[in-house]
Amino acid sequence: MSPTLIQHALLLSLALFAIGVVGVFLRRNVITVFMCIELMLNAGNLAFIAFSRAWGNLEGQVLVFFVLTVAAAEAAVGLAIIISIHRHKDTLDVDAFNLMKW
Amino acid sequence: MVAHSNHEPASGHDEGAPAAHAPAGHGTGHGHPPEAGFAGSPWVVLLTFILLFGAGGWLLRSFPDTVPFAILLLPLLGFTVLALFGDAIRDQGEGAGACWLACGTVLTSFALAVATVYRVMQFPAGDTGLRFTQPYLGFEWIAAGPFRVQMNLLVDNLSSVMVLVVTGVGSLIHIYSVGYMSHDPDRVRYFSYLNLFTFFMLLLVLGGNLPLLFVGWEGVGLCSYLLIGFWFTKKSAADAGKKAFIVNRIGDVGLILGMILAFNLFGTLDLVDLVSNATSLTEESLWQFGPITTVCLLLFLGACGKSAQIPLHVWLPDAMEGPTPVSALIHAATMVTAGVYMVARLGALYSLSPTAMTVVAVIGTATAVLGATIALVQTDIKKVLAYSTVSQLGYMFLACGVGAFAAGVFHLMTHAFFKALLFLGSGSVIHAMSGEQDMRNMGGLRSKLPWTHRTMLVGCIAIASVPPLAGFFWKAEILWSAYKIGGWGPYVWGMGLAVAAMTAFYMFRLYHMTFSGTFRGTEEQAHHVHESPRTMVLPLQVLAVGSILAGLLGVPAILGDVLHIPNVFERFTEPVFEAAHEALPQVFTAAPPAHTIEMALMAASVTIAAFGIALAWQLFQRHPEVPARIASSAAPVYRLLLDKYYVDEIYQAVFVRGLALGGGKTLHAVDRYVVDGGDGEVRPGLGVNGIGWFVREVVAKGSDVWDRYVVDGLVNLTAAIFDNMSYVFRSLQNGLVQHYALSMLIIILFMIGIGSRFIL
Numbered sequence: 001m002s003p004t005l006i007q008h009a010l011l012l013s014l015a016l017f018a019i020g021v022v023g024v025f026l027r028r029n030v031i032t033v034f035m036c037i038e039l040m041l042n043a044g045n046l047a048f049i050a051f052s053r054a055w056g057n058l059e060g061q062v063l064v065f066f067v068l069t070v071a072a073a074e075a076a077v078g079l080a081i082i083i084s085i086h087r088h089k090d091t092l093d094v095d096a097f098n099l100m101k102w
Numbered sequence: 103m104v105a106h107s108n109h110e111p112a113s114g115h116d117e118g119a120p121a122a123h124a125p126a127g128h129g130t131g132h133g134h135p136p137e138a139g140f141a142g143s144p145w146v147v148l149l150t151f152i153l154l155f156g157a158g159g160w161l162l163r164s165f166p167d168t169v170p171f172a173i174l175l176l177p178l179l180g181f182t183v184l185a186l187f188g189d190a191i192r193d194q195g196e197g198a199g200a201c202w203l204a205c206g207t208v209l210t211s212f213a214l215a216v217a218t219v220y221r222v223m224q225f226p227a228g229d230t231g232l233r234f235t236q237p238y239l240g241f242e243w244i245a246a247g248p249f250r251v252q253m254n255l256l257v258d259n260l261s262s263v264m265v266l267v268v269t270g271v272g273s274l275i276h277i278y279s280v281g282y283m284s285h286d287p288d289r290v291r292y293f294s295y296l297n298l299f300t301f302f303m304l305l306l307v308l309g310g311n312l313p314l315l316f317v318g319w320e321g322v323g324l325c326s327y328l329l330i331g332f333w334f335t336k337k338s339a340a341d342a343g344k345k346a347f348i349v350n351r352i353g354d355v356g357l358i359l360g361m362i363l364a365f366n367l368f369g370t371l372d373l374v375d376l377v378s379n380a381t382s383l384t385e386e387s388l389w390q391f392g393p394i395t396t397v398c399l400l401l402f403l404g405a406c407g408k409s410a411q412i413p414l415h416v417w418l419p420d421a422m423e424g425p426t427p428v429s430a431l432i433h434a435a436t437m438v439t440a441g442v443y444m445v446a447r448l449g450a451l452y453s454l455s456p457t458a459m460t461v462v463a464v465i466g467t468a469t470a471v472l473g474a475t476i477a478l479v480q481t482d483i484k485k486v487l488a489y490s491t492v493s494q495l496g497y498m499f500l501a502c503g504v505g506a507f508a509a510g511v512f513h514l515m516t517h518a519f520f521k522a523l524l525f526l527g528s529g530s531v532i533h534a535m536s537g538e539q540d541m542r543n544m545g546g547l548r549s550k551l552p553w554t555h556r557t558m559l560v561g562c563i564a565i566a567s568v569p570p571l572a573g574f575f576w577k578a579e580i581l582w583s584a585y586k587i588g589g590w591g592p593y594v595w596g597m598g599l600a601v602a603a604m605t606a607f608y609m610f611r612l613y614h615m616t617f618s619g620t621f622r623g624t625e626e627q628a629h630h631v632h633e634s635p636r637t638m639v640l641p642l643q644v645l646a647v648g649s650i651l652a653g654l655l656g657v658p659a660i661l662g663d664v665l666h667i668p669n670v671f672e673r674f675t676e677p678v679f680e681a682a683h684e685a686l687p688q689v690f691t692a693a694p695p696a697h698t699i700e701m702a703l704m705a706a707s708v709t710i711a712a713f714g715i716a717l718a719w720q721l722f723q724r725h726p727e728v729p730a731r732i733a734s735s736a737a738p739v740y741r742l743l744l745d746k747y748y749v750d751e752i753y754q755a756v757f758v759r760g761l762a763l764g765g766g767k768t769l770h771a772v773d774r775y776v777v778d779g780g781d782g783e784v785r786p787g788l789g790v791n792g793i794g795w796f797v798r799e800v801v802a803k804g805s806d807v808w809d810r811y812v813v814d815g816l817v818n819l820t821a822a823i824f825d826n827m828s829y830v831f832r833s834l835q836n837g838l839v840q841h842y843a844l845s846m847l848i849i850i851l852f853m854i855g856i857g858s859r860f861i862l
């Protein structure tokens with residue numbers, strides 16, 4: 001793999017991750033925030049694959065499967081939390097969810 | 103319960119045995135088996151007896167030392183079963199099972215007691231001839247510094263006699279109660295109390311130390327209260343129970359104080375050690391031993407309460423509100439003799455103190471006279487017997503007071519027989535008369551109640567000291583013991599003789615009013631009169647035989663030598679009282695008079711008893727109109743006796759009105775004006791309110807200023823600091839997850855920045 005390709009792949013991964021971070025911080029809809037988290041995870045996945053390709057071994061790809069598994073589990077738990085919050089508050093606006101203080 | 107309620111209206115007032123009713127209930131379609139119910143069937147009763155006796159026999163063979171505990175605990179077992187499963191048992195066969203279970207435990211105890219006494223008699227006698235065993239449960243009951251109390255019993259010559267009396271008379275009265283209480287729906291409760299009483303009474307006589315004796319002492323008091331007030335819906339019965347309990351408490355204070363003082367003096371409360379410590383005192387230390395008199399008098403106060411002696415005798419006549427078998431067992435044969443037992447048991451202690459002996463003798467004599475005189479005029483059949491009991495208990499204390507402990511205990515034993523007999527006989531009469539207790543409404547019952555009549559006649563003869571029945575021997579023995587001590591002895595003798603005459607008179611007055619002449623009751627009662635069921639007559643017959651034979655156990659030496667009958671009883675109990683009798687010469691220094699005088703005195707007591715009997719016969723059989731004329735011509739005396747010397751009224755005025763109410767008012771005034779003091783508003787004073795005023799006005803106000811400005815000031819200052827700082831930090835914690843994540847991000851970037859500074 002050429003150095004250029006990995007540079008491009010990493011730059012793409014960084015871009016995706018940055019979009020995810022900005023989304024998590026700035027968006028007000030929980031579903032969007034949640035999707036941005038998924039975006040960050042997938043940015044991580046892309047970086048793993050790029051490195052796997054660069055070093056010529058499969059460990060990075062194996063790790064991606066773990067991340068996907070965890071992401072699936074996290075999606076299940078996260079969506080369940082969102083539903084339960086929605087039932088409680090009747091809204092999906094994150095600013096309404098301010099229970100995490102004394 | 104179903105069977106019971108269904109047949110009750112049908113069988114109405116039928117007097118038959120309870121088991122006979124039961125089959126009547128099965129036809130009502132409630133699916134009851136045709137038998138009288140499981141627990142009521144005679145086979146179960148028989149099986150229970152066989153099981154109990156078998157277990158007792160096995161215990162006796164294998165672990166003879168534990169048998170006294172078995173004697174003690176069997177009635178407790180009966181009580182526990184009846185108390186826990188009473189309702190279930192009552193539903194079966196109308197409670198007959200409960201009755202027979204109670205009888206079974208006490209009968210088994212009696213059998214074991216006989217075996218134990220036999221075994222103790224086989225022991226090699228010590229130097230003193232005392233044979234005893236002290237079974238030990240294997241643990242220390244109380245261990246508080248030097249104060250140690252073992253869980254041990256004492257089976258010796260004296261407690262053997264007592265155990266035999268308690269279980270023997272007790273089981274007869276249990277059997278009698280089966281018949282007597284057959285109409286009472288609350289029989290199971292009655293029998294459970296009766297069993298509990300037997301347990302506590304056995305604990306009292308078997309306890310190896312004073313605290314254990316005290317537990318039994320209080321326990322019998324409790325059962326006495328429960329049984330006097332057995333028909334507690336009747337106010338007089340409930341009141342009588344309370345009265346007995348409260349009067350007994352007064353005595354018990356003395357008993358507790360006496361025990362404490364005795365422990366201080368002797369360092370032990372074990373009965374055996376107590377007596378040996380008392381006898382080992384040297385003669386010099388002895389006469390300077392003032393406290394020993396105090397100990398004896400305090401313990402005697404306890405005995406006065408339990409044994410109904412002046413001034414605490416007032417509860418016993420009222421106690422007749424209880425069922426008659428209870429009066430027989432508790433208030434004639436066993437519990438009320440506990441005081442005599444204790445004084446006799448500690449005879450060695452008493453004989454060290456001439457003052458205590460004198461007090462015991464004087465109180466005993468006075469009570470004997472008081473009880474006998476009141477009994478002369480009472481018309482309630484049970485009240486006559488109750489005052490007779492008071493009087494006879496006085497006789498027992500008289501015996502103890504003049505040092506004739508063996509004679510006192512012998513009287514106790516024979517009295518248990520004939521007084522139980524008389525009470526049960528009167529119960530049989532009352533039962534036949536449908537609850538009538540007034541002798542003026544009786545008469546002519548001789549032919550209608552043949553067995554009750556015969557047995558009660560035996561009882562009357564026994565108590566009236568006609569030779570050769572029990573009363574004659576102990577009365578001769580006691581009166582001789584009183585006479586021979588010299589000093590005030592002959593006066594006591596004279597009083598005792600008068601009491602003997604009165605006893606013979608009032609007992610035969612009772613006999614004639616009840617059984618001779620013509621029937622004076624109502625038509626309804628006349629129609630009802632019937633001889634009691636077999637369960638009631640049998641105990642009467644056994645007790646009558648006992649009353650006749652018991653006297654032969656204690657023939658005084660002077661007659662026994664002539665007739666070649668040894669004084670079995672005295673020889674048997676002598677070792678227990680030896681220590682006491684050895685100390686006596688120091689108390690009673692007079693030389694004993696000659697034997698001819700003893701013979702003369704004995705003849706005098708027989709003559710005077712015969713005189714009493716003849717007088718009663720003259721007045722109540724031949725000339726029934728004369729007593730009323732005597733009563734009206736000596737009206738003040740008659741009223742005085744009829745109203746029991748107004749002792750109750752005096753107590754009411756002095757203690758209840760005077761002390762409780764008057765004292766209450768005085769104390770209220772003291773409380774209000776001295777203790778409270780000051781008016782609590784303006785005027786300062788020395789009492790509680792004055793001090794309160796000072797505290798409120800000066801101390802509290804100063805403290806308030808200090809509190810408000812200094813203590814609170816510091817607290818508020820600290821709070822203010824944190825309060826102000828919180829405005830800064832509060833804005834960070836707004837609950838929005840995105841803000842938290844942002845802080846995280848900033849910090850992570852910051853840390854990466856620092857980290858990269860080091861790495862790069």
